[in-house]
Amino acid sequence: MTPPIPQSSPGAGYLACKDEIDAAIAEVLSSGWFILGKQTAAFEKEFAQFLGAGHSVGVGNGTDALELALRACDIGPGDAVLTVSHTAVATAAAIELAGATPVWVDIDPETFTMAPERLRETISEYEEAAVGKNLPLLKAILPVHLYGHPADMPAILEIARLHGLRVIEDCAQAHGATLNGKPVGTWGELAAFSFYPTKNLGALGDGGAVVTNDPALAEKLRLLREYGWQERYVSRLPGMNTRLDEMQSAVLRVKLRHLAADNARRRDIARQYDEALAATPLRLPRISSQAESVYHQYVIRTERRDELKAQLQAAGVGTLIHYPVPIHQQPAYAGRCYQSLHGLPHTEQAAREILSLPMYPQLTNESVNQVCDLLLRWCN
Ligand SMILES: Cc1ncc(COP(=O)(O)O)c(C=O)c1O
CATH class of the missing domain: 3.90.1150.10 (Aspartate Aminotransferase, domain 1)
Known part of the structure; x- marks a missing residue:
């Protein structure tokens, strides 16, 4: 009888670099600093470098990363976001957590990602349906690079440009995937990553990051992830609490090298x-x-x-x-x-x-x- 073969194995991912991870965790434990310290700052820098992006902001999980990216764009109640229905429920949940409404776009059956033709069609139908009605306003497109395969970003960006829509990428399943040699996460204005243990880059618990080239958006994300604090105990924006912790950051720095x-x-x-x-x-x-x-x-x-x-x-x-x-x-x-x-x-x-x-x-x-x-x- 041969041993069972699991569909995925985050445990095997840990064992593959156990000594390095154990040493990294021991370092955090001995530092006595567990939230937003040196490890998270270093991971954010290294992850941004890996992608060739300007900034990366560590957060609690991928769902929060999406919500925060939307909030950083001031997308909320009364707004609609075009996305796919063939994705993890987190994509839609994040849109609703931000207060906005998802609008579904069908997928390309070959790549399982948002079909640009269907996107075009859905936008024009929606705009027609919205005439004289109180429908939420289309504000953004949220393509998902599902299964590690990049969505058709050049076509999606062109449609976004024509309609004045923002683009936020859901990269939860595609760390390191590229299109025309350019990594996903660097095509849109903002991109959200998840470090859930089974992901290509997985922590030993929950984790996520928002990536952007825009320094002003990066600054806003840093505020939003911690109560909107500009300085301790003084909120400049109504924010949330969603921080990548030092332990997971240390683990992710090891995993990123692999x-x-x-x-x-x-x-x-x-x-x-x-x-x-x-x-x-x-x-x-x-x-x-x-x-x-x-x-x-x-x-x-x-x-x-x-x-x-x-x-x-x-x-x-x-x-x-x-x-x-x-x-x-x-x-x-x-x-x-x-x-x-x-x-x-x-x-x-x-x-x-x-x-x-x-x-x-x-x-x-x-x-x-x-x-x-x-x-x-x-x-x-
Ligand atoms: C496509 C997609 N988007 C978003 C998420 C949310 O990530 P998390 O589970 O870290 O909140 C996931 C992961 O489950 C995902 O697969």
Whole structure:
């Protein structure tokens, strides 16, 4: 009996650099300083450098990073934000936490990211529907680089420019992904990252960051993350409390040094899946030209998804569905937010067919082969 293969393994990520992490944590413990100190300042600088961005502001998690990015743009009640329904619910939750309303845009079925054509169509339909009505005003576009694959940023930025909309990127699943050689997180005005343990850059708890090239926005974010304090105990803005702590920052500094190699290993695993499964009827991930994915997930498609998932589970192989119910169909959101008259057919079809195979840097070639053998047998 071979040991089970999990879909992801943050524990293996820790063990891979345990000595370095343990030493970094010991340093924080002996410093006696746990919130907003040297480690967070150093991580913010190193993460901004890694991306080639001007500033990075550490916060409590990725959802807060999105909310804070929206708030920094003064987006709130009475405003609408164009985003996708095929994403983690956090994307929509953050828009509503800021007080704004999501407007759904369908995805490109090949890349699972916001389809520029559908974005254009949704904006013009929404603007027409808003005439004479009290609908929230479109203020921003929030594309998600889902599964580590960059959204079509040049097209999205052009549409944003034409309509005077701001662009905030959801980079929670795409640390290090690039488009035309330019990292995601440096295309929009602001970008939000999550350091949830399973992410490509994962902490040993919650963490997040907002990235921007604009020094004034960076300054505003620093205020907003800590009660709006300009100086201690005096709030200049109504802010929140969402800080990346010293312990997680120290861990992330270690993990950041391994990120490029970890992403390369994910691409290597993806290549092995691609080659082994090429001749099967399974639909494999497609990477658009000029894009470099960091394969946060390796997502295949089949109409017999549930059957395949059960079969793999029975053989000890963990898989997940990211995500089984599109946000616009979840009880908390159903019927509340605007969507195109054409509906969201690609979003809904993806939710029925997708399956995320095991994917994490410490996954061995032997385990990848085992998963591929099971898939090949299932297909024949
Ligand atoms: C696409 C996306 N956006 C936002 C988030 C929110 O991040 P967090 O879980 O750190 O709040 C996540 C992570 O779950 C995510 O996958």
